[in-house]
Amino acid sequence: MQRRLSKFGIGILYSFFFLVVFYSCKSDDNYNLKPVLTQEQQWTSDVFSAMKAIYLWNDALPATLDTTHYNTPEKALGYLSSLKINPETGQVIDHYSFLDKIGNLSGEINQGTASGDYGFMVTPAYNASNQVSFFVTYVYKNSPAGLAGVARTYEIIRINENDLVHPEVIDTYLDPTSAGYINMMNAFYYSNTASFTFKKPNGDTLTTSLNVGSYAINSVLYDTIFTVGSRKVGYMVFNQFLGASAQTELTNTINSFQGGGVQDLIVDLRYNGGGSVETCEKFSSLIAPSSANGKTMYTYILNPDLTQYYVSQHENFTTNFTKTNTFQPAKIYFIVSGNTASASELLINNLRPYYAGNLFLIGQTTYGKPCGFWATPIGYTATQTTTKEGYDLYAVSFEAINSNGEGGYYTGMTPGTTNYPGVVAYDSYWLPWGNLNDASLAQAINHISGGSFRTNSTQSRVKSVKVNPIFTIDRQFKGMIDFRKH
Numbered sequence: 001m002q003r004r005l006s007k008f009g010i011g012i013l014y015s016f017f018f019l020v021v022f023y024s025c026k027s028d029d030n031y032n033l034k035p036v037l038t039q040e041q042q043w044t045s046d047v048f049s050a051m052k053a054i055y056l057w058n059d060a061l062p063a064t065l066d067t068t069h070y071n072t073p074e075k076a077l078g079y080l081s082s083l084k085i086n087p088e089t090g091q092v093i094d095h096y097s098f099l100d101k102i103g104n105l106s107g108e109i110n111q112g113t114a115s116g117d118y119g120f121m122v123t124p125a126y127n128a129s130n131q132v133s134f135f136v137t138y139v140y141k142n143s144p145a146g147l148a149g150v151a152r153t154y155e156i157i158r159i160n161e162n163d164l165v166h167p168e169v170i171d172t173y174l175d176p177t178s179a180g181y182i183n184m185m186n187a188f189y190y191s192n193t194a195s196f197t198f199k200k201p202n203g204d205t206l207t208t209s210l211n212v213g214s215y216a217i218n219s220v221l222y223d224t225i226f227t228v229g230s231r232k233v234g235y236m237v238f239n240q241f242l243g244a245s246a247q248t249e250l251t252n253t254i255n256s257f258q259g260g261g262v263q264d265l266i267v268d269l270r271y272n273g274g275g276s277v278e279t280c281e282k283f284s285s286l287i288a289p290s291s292a293n294g295k296t297m298y299t300y301i302l303n304p305d306l307t308q309y310y311v312s313q314h315e316n317f318t319t320n321f322t323k324t325n326t327f328q329p330a331k332i333y334f335i336v337s338g339n340t341a342s343a344s345e346l347l348i349n350n351l352r353p354y355y356a357g358n359l360f361l362i363g364q365t366t367y368g369k370p371c372g373f374w375a376t377p378i379g380y381t382a383t384q385t386t387t388k389e390g391y392d393l394y395a396v397s398f399e400a401i402n403s404n405g406e407g408g409y410y411t412g413m414t415p416g417t418t419n420y421p422g423v424v425a426y427d428s429y430w431l432p433w434g435n436l437n438d439a440s441l442a443q444a445i446n447h448i449s450g451g452s453f454r455t456n457s458t459q460s461r462v463k464s465v466k467v468n469p470i471f472t473i474d475r476q477f478k479g480m481i482d483f484r485k486h
Contacts, residue, residue, distance in 0.1 A: 039379075039389075041067040044076040046378045047099070047393055056371060056396045057084035057094065058303045073378065073391060074099055081395075086410055093410060096369055099391040102380065109275050112245030115214035119143015120150055121271065122188070123429055124167065124174055127155060131166040132174070134184055135429045136198070138239060138271055142215040148208040150198060153430050157205070158197035159187045201430060219246035222268075222433035223253050225260045228448050234262035234329070235441065237433050238283075241275030241343040247282045254286045258327040265329035266444045267347075270363055270427060274342030277372060284350040285321050287332065292354045293323040296403035298346065306397075331358045333444040336415065337427060341367035345413060346400055353404045360447065361415035361422035362440045368412035371399040423453035 037045065044067040052058055060083040070076040077099055086093040120143065122134040136154040139146045159165050160183075167174045167181035174181055187194035197207040223236040234257035240246060257265070265287060284297055299318045302310065310317070332355055334340075334348055345366050352359055374397050379390020401407035406419075415422035428438040436442060443453050 037067060040072055041070070043073045043379045043390055044070050047073045047077055047391075047395075048080065050376050050378065050393055051080055051395050054303070054306060054374065054376065054395065054397045055080075055097075056301075056303055056399060058305065060084040077393075077395070089411065094396055096371065097373070097393075097395045099378070099393055102377075102388050102390060102392055109241070110243040112217050112219075112242040113214060114140070114143070114217050116212050117143075118145045118188070118194075118210045118212060119215060120145040122156065122184075123427070125429060132169055132180070133157070133166055137427075137429055138221055138237075140215060140217050140221075142218065144210045144213045144215070146215075148210060149206060150196075150208070151200075152432055153201050154198035154206070156184070156196055157199045158195075158207075159183050160195050216245070217242060218249065220249045220253050223256070224434050225257065225262060226436075226445065228264075228445055231263050231448060232261045233264045233266060233445070233448055234260070235266040235268070235434060237268040239272050241272070241277075241279040241283075243276055243279065246276070246279050250279070250283050250286060254325065254327055258325065262327075263329060264331045264333070264448050266333045266335065266441065268335040268433075268440075269340045269344040269347075270335050270337040270440070271339050272341075272344040273339060273367075274344055274346075274369070277343060277346070280343040280346050280350070281319060281322075284347055285323055286325060287327065287329065288321050288323060288351060289328040289354055290323060290326065292321040294320055295354075297321045297350050298400040298402055301399040301401060301407075302397065331355075331360070331448070333360045333362055333422075333447070335425075335440040335444070336361050336363040336366050336413065338364050338367055338412070342369040342372065345369060345409060346372075348413065349400070349402045349406060349409070352406065353402055357421075359421070360444075361413060361420045362425050362443050362453075363415055363427070364424065365412040365414040366409075368410050370401075370407045370409050371396045373397055 045065075048061075048065045048067070052061060055061065061080060062083075065076065065080075067076065070079070077097060081094040081097045082092050084093045085091065120139040121137050123137045124132055125135050127133040127135075134156045136150060136152055136156075138152055139150050141147075156165055157163065162183055164179040164183055167184070168178035169175060176182075176185075187196070191212075193209065193211045195207065195209045197205055199205055217240060219238060219240045219242050221237040221239050223234070226233040226235060236253050236257075238250070267287075281297065285293075288297075297319045301307075302317075307317075332351065336344070336348075340363075345368075348359070348361070349370070373394040376393040376395065377390065378393045380388040399407060413420045415424055423443050425440040425443050428435070428440070431438050434441070436445060447453050
């Protein structure tokens, strides 16, 4: 019987990694005198060796890499990840791979905790006075901001008693040299404490001094059950694919929906940048129809070398649905945006074959990331007992396809297209969660009640403001990460 790849242990993968490194270096060890490398250069060498072994697009990597040309591993990774071109777009395909300080990301996802921030996120948008402001999009309830009463919809009107909080815009992009942008970035990302004055939708203000802190993250930001005609509709805002804590929240929410007689489901993923593949599997099974139990959820595609090696070890590349409940909504609506990425997109893709004609996307084109990572130690070992130095390498290692062989959505999932039925809608950042005037939520409710989406929906207050790069503002991107490999 084949073992399942996602449960694969550390020994086999590292054995393969060792063989690749050993044989690629053997001739150099015998015949060449190697230069003495700095610590950063040695880490760069380790990054290159790891990518030769596990990188999905290792066919694009050079045969050798002169590590002395790169001051940091990040610069080398930037070069290596720029080599594979998407033939459909003519652009670099890998804008996903990255290096993380040891345990930062894995700790947040697996343990469900965050540290070093205020616990809220913002989006730039035009206010009623036609100025660009920063509006709060979501808040974690246990965070410093959550405990201070900050909420979605609030507009930042002052920072540290300074009202220069409105950045300038050049060709629809925020100007990073403008005072409003600089003041926001300094307070939001580069300070341990800051005073914020927020304007509420009713015109009242809230001034609070916030200190960065550590807190437990709540993945489900909001959930409720609507009555739409004779139907019960469950609505949930799911914001992060964390580990066990998120799985517990998901199970509790779905159990509540099942107990409440929910017939249709709306899952709001508009700010969900991904996370744990294991949690995605759990969520997929919780809301899949009973007919999907035991059938293919997704299959991994790896590079040819790694594929050949895993096949020789009798590993299984496919994950199946495992239903532990009887909840199966008649229709599922996913609210999405450009911030919807990776594990969020995997969730949608997993379910598409089993909800044909009854799965809809509402919102904006998703980020476009059908691939994921394994966390690979650079400069240390997982069992090391001494002080660890180095990085966790998240180099794209696999792509996932569903039971119909569908995947490859590198340009995103666009609502209202042939592959992704639904409708375009804009983020109503000025409305609280669950407000039926929210453009995306209203479209779902309209479809449930009348069988069609509204075609006269307008952009209303929304006027496009872009951030370059996107993650300058939004740090919620977590990718599609399978921690079970190591």
